[in-house]
Amino acid sequence: MNGKYELMMDDTIQVQEGSQTRTLFRIRALVDIGDEVMADDLGGYVEGEWNLAAEGLAWVADDARVYGQAQVFGEALVADRAKVHGDAVVAVRAWIHDEAEVFGSARISGEGMVSGNARVYGSAEVSMRAAIGGNAEVFDNAVVFGTAEIGGNARVYGHAQVHQESSVIGNGHVYGSTELWAGHVSGFGRIYGSAVLVGGSISGSATVYGNARIQHAAVSEGAAVYDSAKVSAQAVVSGSARVFGDAEVSDGAEIAGFARVFDCAEVSGASRVLDRAWVYGSASVRDGSSVQGIAKVYDHAQVIGASTVNNDAEIYGKAIVSGGSIIMDNPRIFGNAVVTDGARIDGDALIAGDEHVSGKTSHSPY
Secondary structure: OOOOEEEEEEEEEEEEEOOEEEEEEEEEEOOOEOOOEOOOOEEEEEOOHHHEOOOOOOEEOOOOEEOOOOEEOOOOEEOOOOEEOOOOEEOOOOEEOOOOEEOOOOEEOOOOEEOOOOEEOOOOEEOOOOEEOOOOEEOOOOEEOOOOEEOOOOEEOOOOEEEOOOEEOOOOEEOOOOEEEOOEEOOOOEEOOOOEEEOOEEOOOOEEOOOOEEEOOEEOOOOEEOOOOEEEOOOEEOOOOEEOOOOEEOOOOEEOOOOEEOOOOEEOOOOEEOOOOEEOOOOEEOOOOEEOOOOEEOOOOEEOOOOEEOOOOEEOOOOEEOOOOEEOOOOEEOOOOEEEOOOEEOOOOEEOOOOEEEOOEEOOOO
């Protein structure tokens, strides 16, 4: 017996841990412990004095249970019907309550909180002011800290790291070696591999993986961003769109529908790639331009200056479409051709070589 609490030999319960049946003893305070626990107050259950520090303000309250080689110390509190067992550690000012369970070699410290029916296990760590609740699970070697929140039916595992003001809720999964920095995953969103989410969001059934990086941007619905692609600066990827390879989407651009942006392509400046359009190779779509329908922009082509490419049009080679020009129907613009100054190209036109079209409509084949 220590000077802080005693084990009550006439108030015991038995719990099963693996193949072992363990006997736990209710504790009774021998002295006042902080402002909440008074001498003679009954606490929860421990297997032995090694489970609860004999010094400090740590306490096991209500019907909570701490057993195995688990340790609770510092100013930590395990309350309600929570369980801490295995080799788990609950330290500093951590709070485990409701029906929560912490086990394995998990460590909860700082002002970390585990509540609801949440489970933290494996070698996972929860620290600072991070909160795990609902039916969420954090396991393997995952780390959650800062003021991050994990809730709903979310899962964080592998070597994932969830930092700062991040949240993972709904049925979101974060795993692999992923990092979240003030990022938010919800719905059935997934982020894995070595992907990084900084100040952005993944929602719906969207997936981000590989070495992709999302920074202050949104990936939603059934969209996917992968390989080494980057989406940043308020850009949005939605619908069933795909951004992959080394592509970059930034500055408020929108990729939606079944659109594809890949290879080393760049879409920026509030431009849009919609429907089933493709932008690839080293092509660039910038300055509020739009590529839609089943149009394709590829090679080193550029669509800039609020221009539009629609229907089955193709822009390729080193061609440039600029100055609010409109390309529609089935034209092909390629080579070093330039279409500019509000030109309208439609039908089956071919603009090629070094041809320069400015502010006129062409229907004739090249």
